[in-house]
Amino acid sequence: MADAKERWELAQEHEAAWWAEYLETELGFTNHSQLAGFRLAEGRYWITRFDFPWHDWRFSREDSFFGGKKLLDLGCAVGSFFELATGLRKVVAIDPLLATLAENIKAVTTRKQGTCTYKSCVIQDIQEEDFDIVWCCNVLDHCAGWRDILAHCARVLNPGGTLLLAVDCRYQGHQGDKFHISPFTAAEVLAALDEAGFEVEWHSEINDEAVQYNFRVRAVKKE
Secondary structure (H helix, E strand, O other): OOOHHHHHHHHHHHHHHHHHHHHHHHOOOOOHHHHHHHHHHHHHHHHHOOOOOOOOOOOOOOOOOOOOOEEEEEOOOOOOOOOOOOOOOEEEEEOOOHHHHHHHOHHHHOOOOOOEEEEOOOHHHOOOOOEEEEEEEOOHHHOOOHHHHHHHHHHHEEEEEEEEEEEEEEOOOOOOOOOOOOOOOHHHHHHHHHHHOEEEEEEOOOOOOOOEEEEEEEEEEOO
């Protein structure tokens, strides 16, 4: 059986191939502007899934939870939801696949400048420790050592900073698949957050009857 590193590297290969097929064949995107608009719409959808009231967080620096803050987008894949969100003071968007994706689907993944900076790396490589928000949407189950990633989320956040975490939970005993190599339950996620130094202020419904379901958490780094 392949070890955790080998499984992760294979999962990354599958992920890169999936994105190329999805963007170019299924969606028919030919340029980055199409992708940026699409990701912005996805981001708006996901933000409401965290039980935030609807507001135009893209522009507002005063009325939005996101306004004027520094955000780390962990696992941004082909482009950050927040690339066009000018209401944020700064966005750092990271993914270990960025270099590969930029090489394989160049027309779509051409990077724009502005408040968003892209880095092809993992969170363990991030030295900044003054983020107000870490956004981690459907990333953990793609990674080996997911508890360590939560610990690094706490490390890079300011005290009182917020982790917005969306994960796909799977039933106890699930062995994962070629994309999702780290299955876990909601209870395991909540316990790991507490161990990493977070206080959970809100989470979506737990459904232990489901084979798989999306679980969302707003957690604050303890002072």
